[in-house]
Each structure stands twice: as structure tokens, then as C-alpha cells.
Amino acid sequence: MSSPGSPPELSIGIVGSGGDGVVLLGELLAQSAVAAGLYCYMDKVFGPQIRGGESSAILRISREEVLRSADELDVLLVLQWADLARFSDVLSIAGNALIICSSEDETSPADAGLPAGHHGPVLSLPLKQLALEHGRSKQARNMVLLGALSGLLDWYPEQLSAVLERRMQRYDERSRENNLAAVAAGRDALAGWQEGPLPVLPTADAAPELVLASGNELLARAALASGCRFMAGYPITPASEILEYMNRRLPALGGTxxxxxxxxxxxxxxxxxxxxxxxxxxxxSGPxxxxxxxxIALAGMAGLPLVVVDVQRCGPSTGIPTRTEQADLNLALHGAHGDSPRIVLAAAHQADCAELATQAFELAGRCHAPVILLSEQQLAQGLATLPAGGIPDNTxxxxxxxxxxxxxxxxxxxxxxxxxxxxxxxxxxxxHEANALLRQARVDKALGSVPALQHGALEAELGLLCWGGSYSVSREALALAAARGVTAGMLCIRMLSPLDGDAVQAWLDRQQSLVIVEMNHSGQLHDYLRSRLDLPEITMSLRRSGGRPWRLAELEEFLVSHGLIPQALEARS
Amino acid sequence: MSTASLFRNATEPVWCDGCGDFHVLDGLCTAITGLGRDPREVVLISGIGCSSRLPGYTNAHGFNSIHGRALPIATGLKLARPELDVIVTAGDGDIFSIGAAHLMHSVRRNPPITLFVMDNGVYGLTKGQQSPTTPAGTQMRTAAQPVQESSVNPLSLMLSLGCGFIAQAYSADQARLVELMQQAIEYPGFSFLNILSPCPVFRGGMGIYKELRRSTTDLQQDGHDPQDPRAAATLLADPAGIPVGVLYRR
Known part of the structure; x- marks a missing residue:
């Protein structure tokens, strides 16, 4: 049981440079929390260079299902202050956040962009010295940090040592010992620290069996379970993990x-x-x-099944290859010469990557048509928690x-x-005309087979409509609206083509006002729906380019400023 | 009725009078039936161009796909269905220009498929533009200036890529064409046969046949050893004429 007043969840950010082991540290924390029966979501956000450059992991740990990272960090682990500056747009640090960092850093926290209002504890350790002394390598700084944090917060000791042990299996005896020594050194270094507020971790009452997986892994596993026995790809961020996963698994299944x-x-x-x-x-990905x-157009013309996954990233051109965006909808829907109908699906969250991959194979086979499955960097590389049985495993x-x-x-x-x-x-x-009809009819066979995700009130004062990865923040905005006394509903369209116009129109007709939420500059879903359906008189497009995940605060501000939900009461008396 | 008619369907080709591709179609039909293949165990994959209509004139399975992409489609099919004979029939524009990247990587992957390039040294379907195998200095009917770029030598290219079976044929020499086609089809890896298949309408007029007959020289009659890559390289460096036959076989 959590103690009275303990936070319902905890958010941890880790920043460093590529090769510092930031993601590994995040994964160890996430895996041990999940092993303790908690839900965890972990964003991986990288600098534009893919390899090298800055790297960050953002974890959110909760007793309830979480599908995105939190708006603000309660804890920040810093391998290098200079790297924080490069993530100032992604990491928002709570005023009382606990910070653990290096005492050997040349950059000052203020120079790195730590907000002046920060008044939480900042604990600095000689990370490099401890890593060299105990871990026998500068590379072990992430292990020192792991030890420091896990000591301070009493981080699921049993689960953490099991996770560490499993992770270290790939190392030789000596590296294993060195890493464990670095963890212990970090723990000891902060053992005497006893002041200031410590965020208390929520613990699970009855631990459900949970697993952690990325959208890319789930998609690949679902493809295998759906009978996919051939994959051809070209390395591209952020889709490469799918190719790598299939490359490991397909040969043993008689595939290629x-x-x-x-x-x-x-x-x-x-x-x-x-x-x-x-x-x-x-x-x-986009390029x-x-x-x-x-x-894709040839598949449509020849009536052949074809499944293509587009893990979206910031475009156009090379854009920001490592950052999330939802701007390939137009390309997926219309990206070909001639009238070239195709089935377009968009995954709303990590588990949906698996669900829709399964659908993609079923539909391509049944309709003899190209199927484009849209994912996004955030879903593809971010880790979410699923029930242990939720990962497709059929071979x-x-x-x-x-x-x-x-x-x-x-x-x-x-x-x-x-x-x-x-x-x-x-x-x-x-x-030619008759065949155009026939090609459309093939695609239309899929109509209605992937229903939209609908939540909240059906008859609503405020309707939120979204697609893809905007789902998770929209759901939280829905809860926020309800908490402020607004009758709100939401719809997340997962099959963009063929669009089930009747079903979406029926939902639209019951919304007094509508906000369409999507992460692209031009409002691609908004324009698509406007060209096909009757949108409510009060319809607004909430959109921005990608580059960082949504914050709930962005939606809140939009809804408040447009008078769609009331402002939060400053103080409850 | 020749045995080849088992393979040939009744469709009238769209090719112009005097097109070398008629000979290639005849040769392919004879070669396949001569090998005792059931047409339904053969798949012909083509790209875009005059030559790429060929699959549609046969009783084999066929896919007249998109420009330049016949090789990866054929490779995917062969990997999925190894029991089928997969043959790519494409033009010089398809293989040496728009789809050139796939040639190198098809050689590297070495799938047991066969590539027949119907090389006329011109873009015939679009009526007479230069192709990668048009010799420098040729005056094309569509251009203000003679061809400036040097041409690709398909045999040198394939030898440098390390292809395991490299041969060249001349469409009008039917017996030799059939023989070389059969060797290419039977070869257990990626095999390449460049077929000089003239386009008298857009390059060289009917006189091109006479010219080719005069300038081709048969490698095997000349005692060339196809197992020897050095001999192949030497021969290409100092050709006595246009070589026909197996240049290299690993």
C-alpha cells in the first residue's frame, strides 16, 4: 500500500549523450517497476543524429494503465548537464523535483536550463570517479546513478536485482562484477542523505503480471503471429527495429x-x-x-495484397528522424499517381500496433489490396505496459x-x-472507369472492420476527435473535461481508409462542439473529414507539428482558452 | 505445329515489323519447351518497355510490372516459391538505367533466377530516345545533338559485379539464342543473358541486322574458356568483334 499522501504516480527523466547508457538505465528502472506489478510508460527521445548526440528516457510509473509520459518530471537523473539544454522542449521539471547529477560537470545547472524556480534537492555525486573506481570504466556512470536512485527510493530491491541479473547475462563475469560494484557504490554514496522531501513511490496492492514492450516489437510479433513469413526493408529510423526483429525471428520459422x-x-x-x-x-518511415x-499503386492495379508499415517521424525530407509526428496521413491516403485506393490504418497506442498489424494482414488477403499501417516514433520506440498475455506469440x-x-x-x-x-x-x-470502380470496391470490402475507439459520453457538449498517437493525451483531456463538469466524449479513428463515414457522422451529429486533435502543422485529418462529412458548427482544429510528445497542459490550455472547459479552481476550500 | 506453340499464346504482339523481340519470343518458347518445362511452372516478370510486353504473349504466368523493378519482384517471388522457374524479361532501359541499382544487388544476393535483357540500345516505346547502351556519337531522332555520354558495356559491367553466368546472344541467330537461353535457365544461380535485339525503326534501320551479323563473333568457336575470369576480362578489353556466347561461367 502506498502511504497516505503519496503521489499516484512518479515521473523520471534521464538525460545524457548517446553511448552513456541512458536508455539502458531507463529500461532497468522500467522493467523492475513492471516486475513489481506497476504500469510504466517510457518515451525514448533522441537528438537528431540518431547515433551519438544527446539521448533521453522519460518514465512514468503508475498503479493504473498509462499510455504516455507525464507532463512534468518528479525526478531527474543527469549524466551531463549540457545535454539537458538540448531537451528543454521535451523535459519539463517540477519545481520540487529531486535531481541527481554529477559533481564533476563543467556546465552549471542554470546554464543547462534548469528553471530558476526549481527548489527541490539537487544531489551531486562524483559519477565518473565512482564509475572508474568501482565499475572500472567511465561507462559505468549509468550504473552509479541507478544505485544512487534505487537506494534513495528503495526501488523494488528484489525485482531490480532480478532484472539486473537477467540483463548482465550477456556480459562476462568481470563486467558483471564491475557493474554491480558501480551500482553498490552509487547506493552507498547517497546512503547518508536524509533531508528534504522524497517522492514516495506508489506500490502495487496485488501485483498483476505485466510486460513491457515497444510498438515496433509488438507490431513485428503480431505480424509473425498473423502468418507473415517474408519481410524486406531498408534501415530507416524509427522503423529499423521491425526489420531487426523479423531478421532474428523469421529464419527459424522457415521465413525470409x-x-x-x-x-x-x-x-x-x-x-x-x-x-x-x-x-x-x-x-x-516517411522518406x-x-x-x-x-x-503501392502497382499492388492496387494488379489486385495484389501488400502490407506496408509507415512509422512516422518529423518531415518533410530528412526532417527530424528521431522525433515523433503524425504528418504522413495525406501521403498514406493519397500518395500515388492516378486514383489509387488503399486501406489505411493508424495505431492509437502500443498494443494497437499489434492489433492493427493483425488486421492489416487479414484485410490485405481478403481485399487483395495494399494496406498501409501508420505508426509513430513515439509508439514505435516508446515502451508501454501490457498484461503478460497481451503480446501475440502464435507461430x-x-x-x-x-x-x-x-x-x-x-x-x-x-x-x-x-x-x-x-x-x-x-x-x-x-x-478504365469500370476498373476504377472495381479497385475502389476491393478496398471498400474493408469498410467497418476496424471500428474507431470511442470513450466518454455519446451525447456530448464537447467531442474530441483524433487519430494515432494523439489518442492517449485526448483520453486524459477527456477525463479532465469530465472532472470539470463538462459532458465530453471522444472518438479515435483507426481506419482512415475506407472511412466509415456513416459511423463517424452519427457520432459527430451528437457533439455540440468538436475539437480535432492531431500532431501535424496542416490539420490533415481535419481537412480530410471536412471534405467528406458534416462537421458541427463549432469545430476547432487543435494541431501542431511534432518534435515532442503532447502535453496534457497543451490541450487544457486550448480547451480553457476557447471556453470549452472551465479553468481549474486555484484552491479548493 | 512446332513444340514452341505450347508456350506461345494467340495474342498478336504490338511490336513493329522487323523488331528483334519477335526472335526473342520465338527463342524463349523453343528454349522452354525444349527443356520440358510446363508453361505453368514458369513465371515471366518484366518491367516497362516494348520488350516487357513479352510475358503477355505466352502461356506462362506473367507480370508486366513497373519500370525498372522486375528484378526485386522476381527475387521476392523466387524466394517465396523456389519450385518455380522465374525469368526476368526486360529492356536495356529497365535494367541498366532506371532499375540499375537492383542489378548489382541481384548479383550479390544470387537468387536462382534468369535475366534476359532485350538490348536494342534505344528507348523504343517512347519513340527513339537514347538508352544507356546507345553508343556515344549516335544521332537519335529525338535529340538535337549526337549522344554525348559513353555507353554501358553490359558484359563488362556484369563481370565486374561478379555475376556467375554471363552470356550474350544475337536475336536473329535463333539456334545459338535458344542454346544460350537454356544454359542460363539451367544455371543454379543468378544468370545473365544480354540479347542484342535490334530496333530497326528507331536505331539503325534494317541495315543493323547485316551489321550485327558481320560484327558478331562466337566466343566458343573462338576457343574462349568461359571458366576463366581473366580470359573474360582480357577479351573484353580488346574485343575482336561483338562477342556472342558464354563469356563467363562460375
């Missing part, structure tokens, strides 16, 4: 994974395997999606695509040219 020479080849290899009846997919668009033999026919007695002739039902080229306008 290829790192292609380019994004176009990856799409074509995938299409070719699909032509042979093998369930196949490719995964990429790769643009290169694949000709192949039964794959059924292949239905109606596979190449190599059977019936001749198959396919072409990207307009064609008749035998694959013979055509160039008359009437046939």
Missing part, C-alpha cells in the same frame, strides 16, 4: 528477411513474395514511403494469402497497365 538495396526494392521484394502467396510486409508509392504455420494462384494450373497474367480480367491490356475509357 531481406535488407534490400533501397526502399523501392524492399517494396518490390515484398510484392513479389506476396505474388507467390507468402504473407509479406515492408516497414519504413521510404514516398519511394514505395509507385509499388503456427502460416496460411499464406488466400487464393494463391501463381504456379497453379490456371494461368495468371498481371499487369500495371489497365487490363481486362485475364490481364490483357485495355485502353478504352469505359473499361
Amino acid at each position: 528477411c531481406i535488407q534490400a538495396e533501397d526502399e523501392i526494392a524492399a517494396a518490390c521484394l515484398t510484392l513479389g513474395a506476396g505474388l507467390g502467396g507468402v504473407r509479406s510486409m515492408s516497414a519504413t 521510404g514511403m514516398t519511394l514505395k508509392s509507385e509499388t 503456427e504455420p502460416s496460411p499464406g494469402w488466400p487464393e494463391r494462384s501463381i504456379g497453379s494450373a490456371v494461368q495468371v497474367q498481371l499487369t500495371g497497365l489497365e487490363h481486362d480480367d485475364k490481364g490483357r491490356p485495355l485502353s478504352d475509357a469505359a473499361s
Whole structure:
């Protein structure tokens, strides 16, 4: 049981440089908390350079399910103050936050952007010296920090040592000892500290069995469980983990994974395997999606199943490869020449990456059409907590695509040219029109098969409508609105094409006012819906470019400033 | 009725009179039936261009895909269905220009598929622009100036990439074409056959056949040892004519 007055949750930020082991430290904390039966969400936010440069992990630990990181940090672990400055837009530090940092740092906290209002304890340790002395390497600074924090907060000792032990299995005996010595040194260094407020950790009453997984891992595992036995991809942030995961798993399942020479080849290899009846997919990010668009159109023209995952990042062009955004909706919906209908799904949270990957394979096979599955850096690389049984694990033999026919007695002739039902080229306008209908009809077979996520009141004063990763913050905004006495509801559309217009319209008609929430500059979902449906008279678009996850405070401010929810009462008496 | 007609369907090709691709189609039909293949165990994958309509004129399975991408599609298919004979029939624009990147990596991956390039040294479908195999100095009907860029030598390129089977044929020499096609199809790795398949309409007129007949020289008649990569390199450095036959076989 948590003690009276203990916070319902705890938020921890870790900053350092690439190679400092920031993510490892975050994972060890997250895994041990999850092993203790707590829910954890962990964002990984990197600088623009992918390798090297600054790196941060942001954890939120709670007794209830959490799907995004918190607005403010209660605890901050700093390997290097200089790196904090580069994350000032992402890390918001609570005034009373506990900070553990290095006493050997040349940059002062103030220079690094620690807000002047910060009045919490700042504990500094000779991180490097302790790491060298006990861990035999400067690299062990993250272990010293782990020891320091876990000592101060009494961090699930049993679970932490089990997690550490498992993690160290890949190290040799000596490195194992050194790392554990560094952890112990960190713990001892702060053992005497006894002043100031310590955030008290919530503990679980009855520990549920939970696991931690990223959206990319969940997506890949669901693909395997859905019978995917072929993947071709090209390394691209933040989708590479899917390729790497499939590369480890596919050979043992009798499948094939290829790192292609380019994004176009990856799409074509995938299409070719699909032509042979093998369930196949490719995964990429925005720049790769643009290169694949000709192949996606070919799949639609030839009536072949094709699954392409787009893990979105900040665009256009190279943009900010490591940061999250939702700006590829237009590309997914319309990114091809000609009228090129396709099925477009967008995952709302980590577990949804698995759910929709399963749907993607089912729909591609049933509809003989290209399926684009949209994910986002935040979901793809961030870790969320799921019930232990929530990770797809089926590796039964794959059924292949239905109606596979190449190599059977019936001749198959396919072409990207307009064609008749035998694959013979055509160039008359009437046939072209008829075939356009047919291609749309293939996609329309998917209509209604992936319902939107609906929460809160159906008949509402305030309706929040979103897609993809804006789901988690919208849900919290929904709860906030309800807490302030506003009848609010929300809808998260997961199948963007074919759009179930009737269902969405029926929901829209019951909202007195509407806010469409999405993380892109141009309001792509807003424009899409406006072009197809009747939006309420009071409709607002809450949007901004990506680069950092949503904060609940952003939504709160928007809703308050537009008079949609009342301001919070400053003091409750 | 020839045995080849088992493989050939009734569709009339769109090719112009005198097009070398007719010979290639005939040769392929003869080669496949000669090997005793069931047309339904053969898949022809093509890109875009005059030559890429070829799959549609056969009783094999076929996919006339998009420009330049026949090789990765064929590789994906072969990996998925190893029991099928997968043959890419494409043009010089497809393989040496827009899809050139895939050639190098197909050689590296070495899937047991066969590549027949129908090399006419011109973009015929778009009516006469220069291709990567058009010799420098050629005056194209669509251009103000003769071709400035040097041309790709497909055989040198493939030898440098390390391809395990490299051969060249001339479409009008049907018997030799069939023989080389069969060797390429039977080769257990990635095999490459460049087929000189003239486009008299847009390059060289009907006189090009005469010229090719005069300038081609058969490697095997000349005693070239295809197992010897050094001999292949030497021969390409100082060619006596346009080589026909197996240049290299690992």
C-alpha cells in the first residue's frame, strides 16, 4: 500500500549523450517497476543524429494503465548537464523535483536550463570517479546513478536485482562484477542523505503480471503471429527495429528477411513474395514511403495484397528522424499517381500496433489490396505496459494469402497497365472507369472492420476527435473535461481508409462542439473529414507539428482558452 | 505445329515489323519447351518497355510490372516459391538505367533466377530516345545533338559485379539464342543473358541486322574458356568483334 499522501504516480527523466547508457538505465528502472506489478510508460527521445548526440528516457510509473509520459518530471537523473539544454522542449521539471547529477560537470545547472524556480534537492555525486573506481570504466556512470536512485527510493530491491541479473547475462563475469560494484557504490554514496522531501513511490496492492514492450516489437510479433513469413526493408529510423526483429525471428520459422538495396526494392521484394502467396510486409518511415508509392499503386492495379508499415517521424525530407509526428496521413491516403485506393490504418497506442498489424494482414488477403499501417516514433520506440498475455506469440504455420494462384494450373497474367480480367491490356475509357470502380470496391470490402475507439459520453457538449498517437493525451483531456463538469466524449479513428463515414457522422451529429486533435502543422485529418462529412458548427482544429510528445497542459490550455472547459479552481476550500 | 506453340499464346504482339523481340519470343518458347518445362511452372516478370510486353504473349504466368523493378519482384517471388522457374524479361532501359541499382544487388544476393535483357540500345516505346547502351556519337531522332555520354558495356559491367553466368546472344541467330537461353535457365544461380535485339525503326534501320551479323563473333568457336575470369576480362578489353556466347561461367 502506498502511504497516505503519496503521489499516484512518479515521473523520471534521464538525460545524457548517446553511448552513456541512458536508455539502458531507463529500461532497468522500467522493467523492475513492471516486475513489481506497476504500469510504466517510457518515451525514448533522441537528438537528431540518431547515433551519438544527446539521448533521453522519460518514465512514468503508475498503479493504473498509462499510455504516455507525464507532463512534468518528479525526478531527474543527469549524466551531463549540457545535454539537458538540448531537451528543454521535451523535459519539463517540477519545481520540487529531486535531481541527481554529477559533481564533476563543467556546465552549471542554470546554464543547462534548469528553471530558476526549481527548489527541490539537487544531489551531486562524483559519477565518473565512482564509475572508474568501482565499475572500472567511465561507462559505468549509468550504473552509479541507478544505485544512487534505487537506494534513495528503495526501488523494488528484489525485482531490480532480478532484472539486473537477467540483463548482465550477456556480459562476462568481470563486467558483471564491475557493474554491480558501480551500482553498490552509487547506493552507498547517497546512503547518508536524509533531508528534504522524497517522492514516495506508489506500490502495487496485488501485483498483476505485466510486460513491457515497444510498438515496433509488438507490431513485428503480431505480424509473425498473423502468418507473415517474408519481410524486406531498408534501415530507416524509427522503423529499423521491425526489420531487426523479423531478421532474428523469421529464419527459424522457415521465413525470409531481406535488407534490400533501397526502399523501392524492399517494396518490390515484398510484392513479389506476396505474388507467390507468402504473407509479406515492408516497414519504413516517411522518406521510404514516398519511394514505395509507385509499388503501392502497382499492388492496387494488379489486385495484389501488400502490407506496408509507415512509422512516422518529423518531415518533410530528412526532417527530424528521431522525433515523433503524425504528418504522413495525406501521403498514406493519397500518395500515388492516378486514383489509387488503399486501406489505411493508424495505431492509437502500443498494443494497437499489434492489433492493427493483425488486421492489416487479414484485410490485405481478403481485399487483395495494399494496406498501409501508420505508426509513430513515439509508439514505435516508446515502451508501454501490457498484461503478460497481451503480446501475440502464435507461430503456427502460416496460411499464406488466400487464393494463391501463381504456379497453379490456371494461368495468371498481371499487369500495371489497365487490363481486362485475364490481364490483357485495355485502353478504352469505359473499361478504365469500370476498373476504377472495381479497385475502389476491393478496398471498400474493408469498410467497418476496424471500428474507431470511442470513450466518454455519446451525447456530448464537447467531442474530441483524433487519430494515432494523439489518442492517449485526448483520453486524459477527456477525463479532465469530465472532472470539470463538462459532458465530453471522444472518438479515435483507426481506419482512415475506407472511412466509415456513416459511423463517424452519427457520432459527430451528437457533439455540440468538436475539437480535432492531431500532431501535424496542416490539420490533415481535419481537412480530410471536412471534405467528406458534416462537421458541427463549432469545430476547432487543435494541431501542431511534432518534435515532442503532447502535453496534457497543451490541450487544457486550448480547451480553457476557447471556453470549452472551465479553468481549474486555484484552491479548493 | 512446332513444340514452341505450347508456350506461345494467340495474342498478336504490338511490336513493329522487323523488331528483334519477335526472335526473342520465338527463342524463349523453343528454349522452354525444349527443356520440358510446363508453361505453368514458369513465371515471366518484366518491367516497362516494348520488350516487357513479352510475358503477355505466352502461356506462362506473367507480370508486366513497373519500370525498372522486375528484378526485386522476381527475387521476392523466387524466394517465396523456389519450385518455380522465374525469368526476368526486360529492356536495356529497365535494367541498366532506371532499375540499375537492383542489378548489382541481384548479383550479390544470387537468387536462382534468369535475366534476359532485350538490348536494342534505344528507348523504343517512347519513340527513339537514347538508352544507356546507345553508343556515344549516335544521332537519335529525338535529340538535337549526337549522344554525348559513353555507353554501358553490359558484359563488362556484369563481370565486374561478379555475376556467375554471363552470356550474350544475337536475336536473329535463333539456334545459338535458344542454346544460350537454356544454359542460363539451367544455371543454379543468378544468370545473365544480354540479347542484342535490334530496333530497326528507331536505331539503325534494317541495315543493323547485316551489321550485327558481320560484327558478331562466337566466343566458343573462338576457343574462349568461359571458366576463366581473366580470359573474360582480357577479351573484353580488346574485343575482336561483338562477342556472342558464354563469356563467363562460375
